[in-house]
């Protein structure tokens with residue numbers, strides 16, 4: 149099978165463009181952030197903003213940002229996670245690594261695809277306000293499917309509490325026409341209704357701003373997209389919570405790197421370990437969160 153790997157520069161960012169058997173993957177070394185993924189047939193699976201900025205120290209809008217060592221607003225995290233950061237009142241949303249330089253530690257081509265591995269190690273890049281010894285690794289395998297493996301290693305002498313998410317932006321034909329399957333009967337926290345707990349009935353559909361944390365989620369979810377005649381399937385291991393987000397009209401106008409009408413063609417499903425599904429890693433322990441994505445014709 150034909151495979152090509154190219155190192156390219158997009159604005160300030162060093163990126164890797166991989167082609168394998170007709171599929172295309174684009175990954176930025178900053179944040180180890182997947183920016184684009186288009187399988188062999190059909191529309192891209194991963195959404196990337198047409199207003200994306202490729203700048204040092206700024207997370208790119210779209211793709212798959214890595215949220216770690218906390219997800220979302222630190223103040224909404226369990227006490228033990230809040231206590232890991234020395235300046236909680238100034239904590240950035242979604243943790244500390246999505247806009248940082250990661251190291252490319254492997255680029256291997258095999259018969260069934262290409263694996264890119266990136267690492268972020270606090271020994272090499274200490275964070276003054278987060279004084280913990282930890283290593284984070286993201287392995288990205290492009291084959292017939294796209295597989296992400298996010299591994300955290302606690303290299304310190306104390307327990308390490310974290311929350312995290314793979315904040316995947318999916319491309320859809322029209323947000324008003326798609327639905328998410330797999331979450332029927334799951335409880336969720338509706339962050340737009342004062343963090344009230346609600347039970348999902350049937351598939352998830354969209355008719356306004358949506359920002360929810362689903363709990364006790366199953367391993368397989370899918371987005372059914374009738375106009376593009378496809379189903380995007382996600383299979384995860386090591387995650388029992390998932391964030392579902394679409395900003396809709398008003399919030400779209402407030403978001404950086406986001407066109408006013410872009411909410412119509414995207415949605416996020418973020419495989420996570422948040423709230424009760426947050427993690428405490430013992431000294432020396434490692435934890436793996438895996439997500440595999442592919443599309444099927446409807």
Ligand SMILES: O=P(O)(O)OC[C@H]1O[C@@H](O)[C@H](O)[C@@H](O)[C@@H]1O
Nearest residue numbers: 220241242315359360391393418
């Ligand atoms: O603008 P950011 O920091 O990338 O966050 C985007 C969105 O990320 C989602 O995970 C949150 O649930 C939303 O509340 C948030 O707006």
